[in-house]
Amino acid sequence: KNQVEQSPQSLIILEGKNCTLQCNYTVSPFSNLRWYKQDTGRGPVSLTIMTFSENTKSNGRYTATLDADTKQSSLHITASQLSDSASYICVVSASGNAGNMLTFGGGTRLMVKP
Amino acid sequence: KAGVTQTPRYLIKTRGQQVTLSCSPISGHRSVSWYQQTPGQGLQFLFEYFSETQRNKGNFPGRFSGRQFSNSRSEMNVSTLELGDSALYLCASSLGWSSLNYEQYFGPGTRLTVT
Numbered sequence: 001k002n003q004v005e006q007s008p009q010s011l012i013i014l015e016g017k018n019c020t021l022q023c024n025y026t027v028s029p030f031s032n033l034r035w036y037k038q039d040t041g042r043g044p045v046s047l048t049i050m051t052f053s054e055n056t057k058s059n060g061r062y063t064a065t066l067d068a069d070t071k072q073s074s075l076h077i078t079a080s081q082l083s084d085s086a087s088y089i090c091v092v093s094a095s096g097n098a099g100n101m102l103t104f105g106g107g108t109r110l111m112v113k114p
Numbered sequence: 115k116a117g118v119t120q121t122p123r124y125l126i127k128t129r130g131q132q133v134t135l136s137c138s139p140i141s142g143h144r145s146v147s148w149y150q151q152t153p154g155q156g157l158q159f160l161f162e163y164f165s166e167t168q169r170n171k172g173n174f175p176g177r178f179s180g181r182q183f184s185n186s187r188s189e190m191n192v193s194t195l196e197l198g199d200s201a202l203y204l205c206a207s208s209l210g211w212s213s214l215n216y217e218q219y220f221g222p223g224t225r226l227t228v229t
Contacts, residue, residue, distance in 0.1 A: 031215065043118070043204050043220030044157075089157065093215070104157040 002027040004092050004105035012111045017080055021108045023073040023090035031095040035064050035075050038087045038107070047075070047088075080112045116141065118207050118221035126227045132193040135224045139186050139207030145169075146188040147218065148180055149204040157204070163188055164211050192226075200228045 004025045013019050025033070032051045036044035048057045048064040050073070057064050061078045077084055090105040119138045127133050139146050148160040159172040163182035180190040186207075192199055202223045210216035 034217075036220075041202075041223075041225075043206070043222050045220070046217055049217055102159060104159075106156045 002103045004090055004103045006090050006105035006108050010109040013080055015112050015114050019077050021075045021088050023105055025071050025092045027092040027094045027103050029095050031093040033066055033073050034091045036089040044089055082112050085112045118219055120205050120221040120224050124225045127195050128229055129195055131195050134189055134191045135203055137188045137205030140219055143207035143209050144186050145208040147206045148190050151202040195228045197228050
């Protein structure tokens with residue numbers, strides 16, 4: 001069964017600190033992995049999307065890594081800001097046409113405190 | 115370029131009623147997907163449309179239905195509402211034929227409350 005597990009479920013850090021969010025997946029066959037940021041009450045916004053051949057991708061202070069061998073991804077946030085407080089969702093896409101193959105993680109809720 | 119728009123933003127219905135939600139994709143996008151998001155279940159896929167055809171469907175009962183028009187705008191309908199249908203309903207559009215291989219852009223969602 002395709003699954004995406006994210007950890008931790010929630011995280012509180014101080015403004016200016018770095019943090020790393022984890023995503024482990026068992027989706028197969030793998031096509032791409034996405035990280036989204038979702039502010040409370042709003043739709044998710046894409047941060048990065050990585051294919052099998054990419055192992056690092058950055059978007060400003062956000063850097064995502066992908067290890068396709070161990071089926072793990074991480075999202076590193078550098079010099080956190082109050083506006084980083086949000087839920088971060090990992091989504092894995094499987095190749096193939098047998099039904100929808102987007103599998104969503106449960107998300108990590110990040111709170112950045114001053 | 116305008117983003118994905120969803121109407122209405124908030125809706126309160128009573129059990130047994132039906133509801134129709136609307137989504138206008140980004141101009142030029144022809145693929146539209148719908149999701150239900152609840153605190154307990156997270157994001158769950160409802161269905162995906164491309165060129166007025168349903169390409170994929172998630173594991174939801176037949177009370178949930180959708181359609182796409184020739185201008186790519188999409189609607190979803192929920193009949194015989196249940197309390198458990200209270201959720202944020204998100205629409206996302208993609209440039210390509212499938213959300214699997216193309217980046218998705220989400221709308222702000224419609225918050226449905228069933229009482």
